[in-house]
Amino acid sequence: MKQAQTHLARLESESIEIMREVISETDNPVMLYSVGKDSAVMLHLAKKAFYPSLPPFPLLHVDTTWKFKDMYKLRDKVAKVTKMELIVHQNPKAKEKGINPFDHGVLHTDIWKTEGLKQALDKYRFDAAFGGARRDEEKSRAKERVFSFRTAQHLWEPRVQRPELWSLYNARKAKGESMRIFPLSNWTELDIWQYIYVENIEIVPLYFAAPRPTVIRNGMLIMVDDDRFPLEMGEKPVIRSIRFRTLGCYPLTGAIESKASTLIEIIQEMLLTTTSERQGRIIDKDQGVSMEAKKQQGYF
Amino acid sequence: MDKVYEIDTLIAKDINAYLESHQNKLLLRFITCGSVDDGKSTLIGRLLYDSKMIFEDQLAQLKVDSKKMGTQGNKIDFALLVDGLAAEREQGITIDVSYRFFSTKKRKFIVVDTPGHEQYTRNMVTGASTADLAVILIDARKGMLTQTCRHSYLCHLLGIQNFVLVVNKMDLVDYNQEVFDSIVYNYYEFAKRIGIQNLTSIPISGLKGDNITIRSDSTPWYNGLTLIDHLESIKLGQTGDKTQNFCMPVQWVNRPNSDFRGFSGKITAGSIKIGEEVVILPSKKTSHVERIVTFDGDLNMASNGQSVTITLKDEIDCSRGQIISSSNSPPKVADQFNTxxxxxxxKKLIPGRAYYMKIGVQTVMATIAEPKYEINVNTLEHMAADSLKLNSIGVAILTTDVSIPFTPYAENKTLGGFILIDKFTNSTVGAGLINFALRRTQNIHWQNVNITRDDHAILKKQKPAVIWLTGISGSGKSTIANAVEKKLNRMNRHTFLLDGDNIRHGLNKDLGFTEVDRIENIRRVGEVAKLMTDAGLIVITAFISPFESERQIxxxxxSPGEFIEVFIxxxxxxxxxxxxxxxxxxARLGQLKNFTGIDSPYEPPEKPEINIDTTSMSIDEAAEKIIKKLFSF
Structure with missing residues (x-):
């Protein structure tokens, strides 16, 4: 009797299988690259899936102009090292109107991210987009398919999802319709960290604790990453040892105070922690099922 | 609890040791079956809660939600953790398949949670297709229900090997052993009947936590393992798959440059070493493995479950959808199956209609005959059926347009399980399991004849073809077809005109105008036209042929280039x-049923070779256009 595969080997092989199916069954795929740890793992898996070929698709970064500086740095480095094409899309309307997280609240995410993503997919006629979402992140994601069908208007309809049996993925669609593909569906946060550790994958330094300038907004610890941040009269950022469990637009991403400066320490801290990953993101907390509502509108 | 779950102190003290152990954990996927009333969501919520997979912020939200919903008074309603979609929370039912994750000291788990109601049979089948084990929940107060039978049958049908019978809500029957024993007895009788072999029964209370992670003091008469202990000790790596011979469907041909040609895929059975002989199916060409390539370096050997890229010693033809298999006893190849x-x-199954069939990594066209019978999933009785509707399960003969490598589902799921896709909506409309291939097609061989179709064609000094006119009634098909034939005849071409009305007087006089009959009508005409091209003729057909899928068949x-579709x-x-x-x-008066364009659809051709706009073109011009095109091929 042969030894069963360990869970990480099983997950890796499953993700590779998914990526190869996408390449074979769609016309113009793209990988959404958000520079976070999940994107890093997804890109690493893509390199494995197609080796010795380069992954046969470009990377797409839907930029909001409000990401952390360290994220832009790593993004450009990764594009250079992997030799893959990197497409950066910034919603021109959002730019024109000067949409920002301070004055526009929820609109900021809607317009830069959700609208921006739809624009980019339409502009380049991508019919399949890889995303790094996981089922363990949030309740409505737990029901997401691996091959998630979107209408020509990019809508997700949770009630008419295609049944997904075995590893038989149905990638068929009409013109204009598209698929979102989630190769990390069955990974958990711990699996991601462990894989980064085992495979030695480079991630944004912001995941590691370091002294950084911070202020407190709405009970969240926010890092002041540039001088666009509106400080109150006489307010001075406080240097605290912080790190991030999840990365997004810097004014909307909560940090945690931490001294964990190595991967091992991060994993240790994560295992002992008592708050869930998405708590660091303001956008999820609008209402009880807000992620589901966002997904229906086309947010990833 | 510390006995079972992650011990915080270990993580704090020796994280490396912890990671080491976690890295080597195995994964168990299990499905939970039972309705909402049986306390399924509560049980899953409890498993997540006990294994500390619920974080403080989630817990805070949960407490608020529990109070708002008010189903458990001031206590936590664990079910709210699990029922994700807004519609489900409102209706208090689980509609879709959802996946939950937790881990214990020994194992990682993926819980596949599916709805219990009969109208969600498809969701349960979907969940069961990837599970290693099934947890069947029974409410101790209610005993076995019809749905218990249905769930067990479906899980068994999909090939799950291990079953756990969990008798829940024992607290509500005063932890009475007799209640438990009688439920277990009844279930064993049933399980035996449908062929379930590995079965364990556990008395629990999801609400109180009895015998889930800790042995309960309330059931001193129970000597078995707790649910978690049991899930941790089930032997893994034993699927129902009996095939041990190497098999890898080719997903993608890897060609980074002209010097490298590899075949990428996931191994679905057995193992392979460098130098071993392999056979490509269905072409049956053989070669030897040269390299097993991965990003992390070449391997000497690879086995079931691994995704690899294989290069072969010989330059032989192999593309996506084909199978690389060990040369001793490779999978068989057939085109007709009992499924x-x-x-x-x-929309219900339409016998005779062509569907896409995805099996392994191959997509072919398949048609399904009228079902032999439908299975009543509650009583397991066989019922007569002429079709299958949503959530029905039945047995039917399926025919593919090309021969495909296969293994019966009971022997290997990858080459025995398939999905059916509607050609127009692109929805996944059905799933199927191959039971066995039919001997019929395997035993009828093509008889070799000395005079080939080429000989017939050469003698007639022409290239055979089918000019297929399609269009609604009264569009002008027959008139144009006739004009085309007259012109060709004058040019000394050997032709034959098959006209819809004429064929219905003879060959197809047994067929009416229902969707099923229309499909059969076209199939027969297609076969006749095919024989006539073999005889070297240029065939002109004039049939409404309203459905794209049949025209495509x-x-x-x-042969490529011989079919010329003309959209009138x-x-x-x-x-x-x-x-x-x-x-x-x-038809407008309702005296004619199923009339195309009125109460029956016409699907215009997607890419016809010729488009004839009869509003701007005379009959003669149309005929000229068709003939010009014919000779351009």
Whole structure:
């Protein structure tokens, strides 16, 4: 009797299988690259899936102009090292109107991210987009398919999802319709960290604790990453040892105070922690099922 | 609790040791079956809660939600953790399949949670297709229900090997052993009947936590393991798959440059070493493995479950959808099968219609005969059926347009399980399991004849072809077909005109105008046209042939370039105004049923070779255009 595969080997092989199916069954795929740890793992898996070929698709970064500086740095480095094409899309309307997280609240995410993503997919006629979402992140994601069908208007309809049996993925669609593909569906946060550790994958330094300038907004610890941040009269950022469990637009991403400066320490801290990953993101907390509502509108 | 779950102190003290142990954990996927009332969501919520997979912020939200919903008084309603979608929370039911994750000291778990109601059979089948084990929940107060039988049957049908019978809500029957024993007895009788072999029974209370992670003091008469202990000790790596011979469907041909040609795929059975002989299916060409390539370096050997890229010693033809297999006893190849089908679409199965069939990594066209019978999933009785509707399960003969490598589902799921996709909506409309291949097609061999189709064609000094005219009634098909044949005849071409009305007087006089009969009508005409091209003729056909899928089937019967689809494009209102045969007025009066364009659909060709707009073109011009195109091939 042969030894069963360990869970990480099983997950890796499953993700590779998914990526190869996408390449074979769609016309113009793209990988959404958000520079976070999940994107890093997804890109690493893509390199494995197609080796010795380069992954046969470009990377797409839907930029909001409000990401952390360290994220832009790593993004450009990764594009250079992997030799893959990197497409950066910034919603021109959002730019024109000067949409920002301070004055526009929820609109900021809607317009830069959700609208921006739809624009980019339409502009380049991508019919399949890889995303790094996981089922363990949030309740409505737990029901997401691996091959998630979107209408020509990019809508997700949770009630008419295609049944997904075995590893038989149905990638068929009409013109204009598209698929979102989630190769990390069955990974958990711990699996991601462990894989980064085992495979030695480079991630944004912001995941590691370091002294950084911070202020407190709405009970969240926010890092002041540039001088666009509106400080109150006489307010001075406080240097605290912080790190991030999840990365997004810097004014909307909560940090945690931490001294964990190595991967091992991060994993240790994560295992002992008592708050869930998405708590660091303001956008999820609008209402009880807000992620589901966002997904229906086309947010990833 | 510390006995079972992650011990915080270990993590704090020796994280490396912890990671080491976690890295080597195995993964168990299990499905939970039972209705909402049986306390399924509560049980899952409890598993997540006890294994500390619920974080403080989630817990805070949960407490608020529990109070708001008010189903458990001031206590936590664990079910709210699990029922994700807004519609489900409102209705208090689980509609879709959802996946939950937790881990214990020994294992990682993926819980597949599916709805219990009969109208969600398809969701349960979906969940069961990837599970290693099934947890069957029974409410101690209610005992076995019809749905218990249905769930067990479906899980068994999908090939799950291990079953755990969990008798829940023991607290509500005072932890009475007799209640437990009698439920277990009844279930064993049933399980034996459907062929379930590995079965364990556990008395629990999801709400109180009895015998889930800690042995309960309330059930001193129970000597078995707790649920978690049991899930941790089930042997893994034993699927139902009996095939041990190497098998890898080719997903993608890897060609980074002209020096490298590798075949990428996931191994679905057995193992392979460098130098071993392999055979490519269905071509049956053989070669030897040269390298097993991965990003992390070449391997000497690879086995079931691994995704690799294989290069071969010889330059032989192999593409996506084909299978690389060990040369001793490779999978068999056939084109007609006895299958068990699970229908998953609102629109019922149409026998005779072509569906896409995805099996392994191959997509072919398949047609399904009228089911032999439907299975009543509650009583397991066989019932007569002429189709299958949403959530029905039945047995039917399925025929593919090309021969495919297969293994019966009971032997290997990858080459025995398939999905069916509607050609127009692109929905996944059904799933199926291959039971066995039919001997019929395997035993009827093609008889070799000395005079080939080429000989016939050469003698007639022409290239055979099928000119397939399609369009609604009154569009002008027959008139144009006739004009084309007259012209060709004058040019000394050997032709034959197959006309819809004429064929219905003879060969197809047993067929009516229902969707099923229309499909059969076209299939027969296609076969006749095919024989006539073999005889070297240029065949002209004039049939409404309203469905794209049937026209495509006929196209695939012919050699490439021999099928010329001509769309006689006449708008409905013009055809109706002409109404040469008076049929439209009859149809409008309701005297003719299933009339194309009125109460039966016409699907215009997607990419016809020729498009004839009869509103701007005379009959003669149309015929000229068709002939010009014919000779350009």
């Amino acid at each position: 068990t089908l699970i229908w998953m679409d609102e 006929v196209r695939k019967m012919m 494009n006449t708008p409905l209102h013009i055809a109706e105004k002409r109404d040469v045969k008076g049929l439209y007025s009859k």
